[in-house]
Structures are given as C-alpha cells and as structure tokens.
Amino acid sequence: MNVLVINGSPKGTNSITLQSMLYLEKILSEHDFSYLNIGPKLRMLEKDMAEAEAMIAESDLLVFSYPVYTFLVPYQMHRFIEILKESGVDTRNKWATQFSTSKHFYDITAHRFLKENMLDLGMKVLPGLSADMEDLLLEKGRKELLDWWKMTEFRIEESISETRDTPSNDTEIKPYSECIPKEEKSSEFRISIVTNADRNDIPLLNMIADFRNALCFESTVYNIREYPFSGGCLGCFSCAINGKCIHKDKFDDYLRSQIQNADSIVYAFRISNHFTHSSMKCYDDRQFCNGHRTVTSGRPTAYIVAGNLSSERNLQDLIEARASVGGNFLSGIATDENNTTPQSLKNTADSLCYALKNSIEEPKNFFGVGGSKIFRDLIFEMRGLMKADHRFYKAQGFYDDFPQKHRKKILMMKFIGLLLSMPGASKKKGLMTKGMLMPYQKVLDSANK
Ligand SMILES: Cc1cc2nc3c(=O)[nH]c(=O)nc-3n(C[C@H](O)[C@H](O)[C@H](O)COP(=O)(O)O)c2cc1C
Structure with missing residues (x-):
C-alpha cells in the first residue's frame, strides 16, 4: 500500500509525532511510506498545490499526523485543510486516518474536528489513534500503535469506514443587519x-x-x-x-x-x-x-x-x-x-x-476540572523547565488538591474506614452518608440569612 503521511507538526522532521510514523515504516516493509511536511512548506502550498496533489493521487492511504494544539490541530494543519478544500484537489473515496500525540488534553475535540473535515472532503475515514507523546518509548505504546495499524488494514480490507456524528444542517440563515439602538456606555x-x-x-x-x-x-x-x-x-x-x-x-x-x-x-x-x-x-x-x-x-x-x-x-x-x-x-x-x-x-x-x-x-465542570488536572500534573513534573507556569500554579493554589497534601483528610478517611469495618457498623443504616454530610452541616449551621 502507498501510504502518504501528512505531517502537520510545525517542527517538521523534528516532530515527536512523526517518529511513530517512521517507526511504522521501519517495521512494515510491505508498505511504501512517503511524507508531506506541511509546516515548512505552508507558504509554498498556499501558492501551488501541484506537488501535494500528485502525492495524494499516488497514495492509497492518507495519514494525518499531528500534535494536538490548543484543543485542535496546529494552525499549519488547519490552514492546509483550508487550502486543500479551496484547491479542489480530488480526495474523494481516498482512505484516510489520523494519528496524534499530546498529553490527551482535548485530543477528542481535535480528532472530531479533523474527522468532520475529512468527511467533508469525501474521504473514507478510518478511526485514528491518539497517543501520549511518550507512548512510543514504551512497549505498551508500541503495541497499541501496531494494533491500530492492524485494525486500519483490517478495516480497509473489509471496507469499514466511519460516518458523521452530527448530521450536517444546511439551514439558510438570513444575513443580519443592525437594529439595536446604542446604549449609554x-x-x-x-x-x-x-x-x-x-x-x-x-x-x-x-x-x-x-x-x-x-x-x-x-x-x-x-x-x-x-x-x-x-x-x-x-x-x-x-x-x-x-x-x-x-x-x-x-x-x-x-x-x-x-x-x-x-x-x-x-x-x-x-x-x-x-x-x-x-x-x-x-x-x-x-x-x-x-x-x-x-x-x-x-x-x-x-x-x-x-x-x-x-x-x-x-x-x-x-x-x-x-x-x-x-x-x-x-x-x-x-x-x-x-x-x-x-x-x-x-x-x-x-x-x-x-x-x-x-x-x-x-465552578469548573468536567471539561474544566479534567483539563486543569492534566496541566497541573504536567507542570508539576516539568517545573524545572516551565518555571513561570510553576510559579503561577503555586500562587494560584493549583497544587493544593494533590491528594498527598491533604494529610488531615487522609487520616480522617482512614479513621472512618476503621470505624465502618468494626462489627455491627454496617448494620447502622445511613452511618456513612450521615458522616459524609458532617462538613456540609457545619456550613449550613453557620449560614446567615
Ligand atoms: C502551542 C502548543 C499547544 C499545545 N496544545 C496542546 C493541547 O491542547 N493538548 C495537549 O494534550 N497537548 C498540547 N500540546 C503538546 C503537544 O501536543 C505535544 O507536545 C506533542 O507531542 C508535540 O508533538 P510534535 O513534536 O510532533 O510537534 C501543545 C504544544 C504546543 C507547543
């Protein structure tokens, strides 16, 4: 199979993500890999898509390879998709998939974004793989990479491709013209x-x-x-x-x-x-x-x-x-x-x-709490490098919810666990839920109208 890797990392050949593609190329000798490095070529591609068009035409499978950047793909990959759509290059019925590395902070929104655009381009879209940036260094990560590739081959053989999550709604929207009077500022x-x-x-x-x-x-x-x-x-x-x-x-x-x-x-x-x-x-x-x-x-x-x-x-x-x-x-x-x-x-x-x-x-919801905790762990680990981030996180109390810092709470939990494991405790209905309500009760008791 002719595989075209579309490398959207701004780092070009220094991309961490790209290393996984190079790894696959090494161990999959039955396939021919070629590479289109968008980052360094973006200005040229804006003027002339001929090279990209020829590479796409020769390929059997496109792999969009990129790092997740601020909830989505990097600007360079985003711009390439725009140019590709405007250029009219024929990508219909071309098998396509995606591979990213990141710290899993909003890899899902990035993958969905790219999938929707691949579907717009008429490609036959296959599920992608979102790997941690260090996965390739681990045996488990390398196995997952190979497993994904095997599934990709299987899906192509069996012609199993993805469909759109949300139906495209093309409702006509009337052009908006001004009508709100100006307020005093x-x-x-x-x-x-x-x-x-x-x-x-x-x-x-x-x-x-x-x-x-x-x-x-x-x-x-x-x-x-x-x-x-x-x-x-x-x-x-x-x-x-x-x-x-x-x-x-x-x-x-x-x-x-x-x-x-x-x-x-x-x-x-x-x-x-x-x-x-x-x-x-x-x-x-x-x-x-x-x-x-x-x-x-x-x-x-x-x-x-x-x-x-x-x-x-x-x-x-x-x-x-x-x-x-x-x-x-x-x-x-x-x-x-x-x-x-x-x-x-x-x-x-x-x-x-x-x-x-x-x-x-x-309060932050799941999107906010989950995302913030990924960064909290990351910056704590990388504090030697990301000094300004670390200072900021410390000052804002972002590390205060590390479980190991809550010694009082941990001791309290141990104590409650011990109490509950005593014979007869489980028979006392509502003991646990009542115990959990105690701190809230304190707040209610001290609340003033
Ligand atoms: C500007 C910028 C934005 C980033 N945004 C995210 C992000 O939203 N989510 C995430 O998990 N990682 C994010 N990262 C981390 C990269 O995805 C990660 O380091 C990736 O492995 C780099 O791959 P590359 O070497 O192929 O470019 C960001 C990095 C940079 C420089």
Missing part, C-alpha cells in the same frame, strides 16, 4: 472583542456592531485576521524560558498589553470547516507565549457566532471547554440562527454586563 469595565471577521462579512460585522450597541460598557474590536502574524506557533518552547516568542511580529506584547488587559474577552467568528477561519487558530496557538497559565481566569467571556452552531456539536463542546478550563464564566453565545439574532445579541450583552458588575464566577 460606562468606562467602569473594558471589553475586548476578538474577531477574525472578513472585511466583506457584513452580517457578522453587523452582529458585532449590535452587540457593542447593546453593551453598557466600552468595548474595543481586535480583528486578528488583519494582524501581521509572521507565522503560527513553532512549538519551539523558547517562550517557556523567558515568556518571549521567537517570532518578531510583537504579537505577545500586543496580546498582553491590549487584548488581555481588558476585563472580559469576547470572541466573534463565522463557522467555517467546523471551527472558523484558520487565522483564529493562529491566534490561539500563539497564546502559548503565556504557557499554560490561565491569565484571564475569573473574567467572564461570551461568544458571537455566525453560522449553524446547533449542528456543530464539537464546536459547542469546544466553546464550553475553553471557558471552563480558562476559568471564564460563559455569559452566553449569541448566534444568528432561528431569526432571533437581535434578542440573542442583547441577552448575551446584558448577561455579560451583569456578570462583570457582579463578579460572577462558576
């Missing part, structure tokens, strides 16, 4: 609206204008599609040492001094290819200059989304997860679906203003 709080709206996308620009009209606080729009990025994040980790990005386009200063200086950041975009235009992905990945620090935690957020959000389950999860991991209260998502746009914009603006005035916060 207070400068008590400042809101940054980050968008990647195309200059010609008048309906989305109108939604942003009306959202601003409905806000009672001042806001500034940052159109990052027009920012002169010199490129996407390169994953070089230079910023882990001094917080400075290796790119010379001053984006890190701009991000910190302008956008992140506000009391709230609102995102406004049009859905495209199951997320939005890749300029937003470039913006997201480049925030890695702040490492894994949730620097806007405690500040509310909101989204303005143009397009069929209700048919994009993965994107809905992504929005909720980004807010929960970041510690940002999600005040609302305004959409232009169902012809209720003005109401949706006004409700979201009102909720955001209320959240700002009243310092509203909410």
